[in-house]
Amino acid sequence: MGPLCRRRLILLALILMLTAFVAHRPTAGEVPAKPFPLASTLARLDGWHLIGQTPLEANVIEGLQLDDYAFLSYARGGDLVSLYVGYYFSADKVGAPHHPLVCFSGQGWELSDVGHAKFRLRDGRQLPVAVMTASRDVDRQYIVYWFQAEEEAASGPFGQKLRLIRQRLLHGGEQSAFVRLSLPAGERSEEECRRAMEEFVRAFYPTFLTYIQGRPA
Amino acid sequence: MQAEERHENRRIDLWLALAVLFALVLAFWPAWKSLVGIWSSSEDFSHGFIIVPAALYLLWRRREAVTRRPPRPSWMGLPVVLGATLVYLFALLAGVWTLAYLAIILALIGAVLFVGGWRILRECAFPLFLLLFMIPVPSQIYTYLTAPLQLFVSQVTAGTVKLLQIPVYREGNILHLPGHSFQVIQACSGLRSVMSLLTLGLLLGYLTLRSNSLRTLLFIAGLPVAIAVNVVRVLAMVLALHYLDLDLTAGEVHTWFGLGIFGLAVALLYLLRGVLAKWDRSAAAG
Numbered sequence: 415m416g417p418l419c420r421r422r423l424i425l426l427a428l429i430l431m432l433t434a435f436v437a438h439r440p441t442a443g444e445v446p447a448k449p450f451p452l453a454s455t456l457a458r459l460d461g462w463h464l465i466g467q468t469p470l471e472a473n474v475i476e477g478l479q480l481d482d483y484a485f486l487s488y489a490r491g492g493d494l495v496s497l498y499v500g501y502y503f504s505a506d507k508v509g510a511p512h513h514p515l516v517c518f519s520g521q522g523w524e525l526s527d528v529g530h531a532k533f534r535l536r537d538g539r540q541l542p543v544a545v546m547t548a549s550r551d552v553d554r555q556y557i558v559y560w561f562q563a564e565e566e567a568a569s570g571p572f573g574q575k576l577r578l579i580r581q582r583l584l585h586g587g588e589q590s591a592f593v594r595l596s597l598p599a600g601e602r603s604e605e606e607c608r609r610a611m612e613e614f615v616r617a618f619y620p621t622f623l624t625y626i627q628g629r630p631a
Numbered sequence: 632m633q634a635e636e637r638h639e640n641r642r643i644d645l646w647l648a649l650a651v652l653f654a655l656v657l658a659f660w661p662a663w664k665s666l667v668g669i670w671s672s673s674e675d676f677s678h679g680f681i682i683v684p685a686a687l688y689l690l691w692r693r694r695e696a697v698t699r700r701p702p703r704p705s706w707m708g709l710p711v712v713l714g715a716t717l718v719y720l721f722a723l724l725a726g727v728w729t730l731a732y733l734a735i736i737l738a739l740i741g742a743v744l745f746v747g748g749w750r751i752l753r754e755c756a757f758p759l760f761l762l763l764f765m766i767p768v769p770s771q772i773y774t775y776l777t778a779p780l781q782l783f784v785s786q787v788t789a790g791t792v793k794l795l796q797i798p799v800y801r802e803g804n805i806l807h808l809p810g811h812s813f814q815v816i817q818a819c820s821g822l823r824s825v826m827s828l829l830t831l832g833l834l835l836g837y838l839t840l841r842s843n844s845l846r847t848l849l850f851i852a853g854l855p856v857a858i859a860v861n862v863v864r865v866l867a868m869v870l871a872l873h874y875l876d877l878d879l880t881a882g883e884v885h886t887w888f889g890l891g892i893f894g895l896a897v898a899l900l901y902l903l904r905g906v907l908a909k910w911d912r913s914a915a916a917g
Binding site: 416431433 | 643644647648650651654655657658659660661701702704709712713716719720723724725726727728738742745746747769770771774775778781782801802803804805
């Protein structure tokens, strides 16, 4: 190796040491745990009655890398909505939730009417969501889900990742969540199911935001 | 006198190379740490542990070709290294780990080009390419791509079980047998062993075949082999449960069973390589 190569090796080592110095600077790190569990925050939703809570087994919590979760059922009139929220405090876990398109098929559900929609919230904002109908034997469920990145929602995991990158770069935001709602569809039309779901989301989302912000509901 | 000077120069070169290696590991330490965490916790990417030693071994095999002629450093390497470090720092800040892993390989390419030049980069091309296989495919993408294959495996297995007159009812990846239901794999998971077998096919082809098209064929063969051994795996689980009341899905027996199935996959790939090697020889002789 000649003197030219040696000089370049020295320059390379200096560049890499500088990179190491910047890379090892302390970062914001994880968001501390919330003062209230998610399930108790969501126990009261305007106009909806909590009728059940399903605890997840330890191996499921571990498999999904959950930091907090809520698996609750609500009723209003003839409507019955099941809510699942998997919540993550650090951005490292943004890819942890399983995608419903994979999981429902893996559990033997036939999927139809798969698409996207926008639900109008009480404050006039639009919430982007993914919708589908899942059928298995005589069971037919209308499913709505989205991926949350701090206070922003996306109907798919890629959009969530992009939003979380932006949140992290601009505000140091780390939190993410996966939200899934299901409604027994029976013989009801897709439009009827959608209306019932939109009503539920209007009651749910503001309370959910208080949890993200770390405020009491 | 000249011999002493040569010896001294070699010593300096060695120390400089070690310093660069140390700086490379230190600079990318958070990414290495994250990679090792994924390799040790995910069955889909545990083959990552063998990639770096395999790449180093391949480099060692090519040491004569690399050192045959003196290096002709290229300035083109400098912007590549600088670009890689910037991409890496952005990836750390934004929490995009896949980008951070790719930046390691990009920095290595730049470093080889900067110090050794284009000829040496060409000589190191395959070991550097192999490093791509240490990078875990993001889990949601991996599952999305391989879940249909897992469903296919479950369908074929359930069909075969029915042919054996064993009553079975399938719901996706869940098989219901009389008195027992079990998930042949986590219902939401993709096909196991795909990445490991693709990597193995790639290495085996590179080391033992000469024709690039046959090497590619062996690499692609990793996919059907993964499907075939997964069918055997699930079928063996069902048969063991039905006839022997033995649950192969949990405990120590599960680990040994998994190793046995992977051994079968390796044997299948090796068998296929043997067939391809015959074509390879005839093509070379022709």
